[in-house]
Amino acid sequence: MRKALVVLSVVMFLVSLNFGATKITVWAMGEEAKSLDQLVKLFMEEYPEYEVDIQAIPWANAYDKILTGIAGRQVPDIAQMGTTWMSPFGSMGAFEDLAPYIERSEVVKPENFFKGALETGIVDGKQLGIPWYVDTRAMYYRTDLLAQVGYDHAPQNWDELYDAVKKLVENGSRYGITLYQPQDNYQVLLPFVWQNGGDILDSAGNVIVDQPEFVEAFGYYTRFFTEGLTPIAGGGNLFQDFASGDTPIFFSGPWMVSMIRAQIPQIAGNWDVALMPEKKSRTSFMGGSDLVIFRDSKNKEAAWKFIEFLSRPDIQVKWYQIVNALPSVPKAWEDPLLQSDPMIATFGEQLNDAKAPINIPEFQEISVSIDSRVQEAIYGRKTPEQAAKDLKKDIEKILK
Known part of the structure; x- marks a missing residue:
């Protein structure tokens, strides 16, 4: 009997260890x-x-x-x-x-x-x-400040976004929106490109960044920088700037919801999250x-x-x-x-x-080129059209 109990104990021990x-x-x-x-x-x-x-x-x-x-x-x-x-x-x-x-x-x-x-x-x-x-990514915006410039809703499309941003600056905000990030800035640009029906490559693998859909989106994005409506180097602390009203609109991920609630509770009830602005679509990253x-x-x-x-x-x-x-x-x-x-x-x-961006091994190199050409355009060293043409050459060289 004792031997049987010992054997049973060993079996139960092995089972507890997920034996086998x-x-x-x-x-x-x-x-x-x-x-x-x-x-x-x-x-x-x-x-x-x-x-x-x-x-x-x-x-x-x-x-x-x-x-x-x-x-x-x-x-x-x-x-x-x-x-x-x-x-x-x-x-x-x-x-x-x-x-x-x-x-x-x-x-x-x-x-x-x-x-x-x-x-x-x-x-x-x-x-x-x-x-x-x-x-x-979605749009974070200050409901109270937008209401002051005539918007009882988040900007719904490209025209409204540009109009709202200009009015926010005229109303006293240092900038109306922040669009720049120090690394991987392509993540901010590409949604505008996709919203306009553009892309980096077409279905046949041809580089199409010089096509009207891409160039128009690039120009729209660049305009916020060249007109002083968005900080050209990222600005200061995003939370402080959002709380003070210096930058009442930005695009970011869901993690920011809890962070804003925790770090700047003083603006509770005066901000919200909305879908991306629409052109041909509302596509996000x-x-x-x-x-x-x-x-x-x-x-x-x-x-x-x-x-x-x-x-x-x-x-x-x-x-x-x-x-x-x-x-x-x-x-x-x-x-x-x-x-x-x-x-x-x-x-x-x-x-x-x-x-998501195109799933090819060369995308990392392509993203670096996009960031480089974005820098040239937002600093006014090249027009969006010229930067897009040069980007096409970059990508075609990378894909050879």
């Missing part, structure tokens, strides 16, 4: 890595046949770590992948083509995700990543992180099971509760938690019209 479970290794970064264990616990409770090992990697080291892992074929089963990293690594053939998994999945279906989010995982026509969480399975993974089916779990609407809502990461699944946005805050709900609406 299939191990899924995951590389994650930043706050996600610190908090993902909360979802892992739920997953392992629901699927005790799996064990998940989260390995935290600092964002600063992540790119080199992934590159070294691919070269040495020492990779995890799953990795969190910034959307701008999908193409550089995906074009190496390092990721599993997920199309066969999607075809037989009840959870991960194309129609279950925001279109722009799903497109971030497509490289060379293959679905290599599944959007885990997303972010986008799409970012976030995808989940990939490495081609060299030894546990691909198990890895896919975990990705399916993270893609469920209820788990996406849970993840939002934990780290405030916006769900990539529209169904999750129906949850009262996300609908109860109108400002956050606005971002959910904006995600229906959001887009």
Whole structure:
């Protein structure tokens, strides 16, 4: 009897250690890595046949770590992948083509995700990543100051935005809007280009930055700088400038909602969030992180099971509760938690019209050229037309 009890105790101990479970290794970064264990616990409770090992990697080291892992074929089963990293690594053939998994999945279906989010995982026509969480940009604006210049609503289109900004400056604001960011300024310019029906490349891969749609958007954006309506070097502290009324309008992501509420509570009730201004569309910038399975993974089916779990609407809502990461699944946005805050709900609406930059390995070089040509235009060294022509030459050279 005693021997039987000892054996039973050993068995129970091994079960408690998830003995014999299939191990899924995951590389994650930043706050996600610190908090993902909360979802892992739920997953392992629901699927005790799996064990998940989260390995935290600092964002600063992540790119080199992934590159070294691919070269040495020492990779995890799953990795969190910034959307701008999908193409550089995906074009190496390092990721599993997920199309066969999607075809037989009840959870991960194309129609279950925001279109722009799903497109971030497509490289060379293959679905290599599944959007885990997303972010986008919307318009932050001072309702009280806009009311003083005749606007009882956020500027709805390009004409209203320009008109409102001019009137805000005439009314005493130092600037009407802030549009510049020190790095990756292409993220501010490209939404205007997309709103006007332009892009960097057409469907055949031709460079089209010298076409009217791109040039008109570039000129519209540049005008705010050359007319002194926006700070040319980013201005001062964004929170202070928003609170003082120096810059009553800016574009940013959902993280700013809680930050403004915490850092400048004195303007509560005098600001709001709205969709991007419309030209031909209201398209905004799409970012976030995808989940990939490495081609060299030894546990691909198990890895896919975990990705399916993270893609469920209820788990996406849970993840939002934990780290405030916006769900990539529209169904999750129906949850009262996300609908109860109108400002956050606005971002959910904006995600229906959001887009990521072209997913090609050369985009990093292209983005540097865009930033360089933007600098020339906003400082008046070149006209938008000339800067766009030079940008076309830059990009064509990069793509040779």
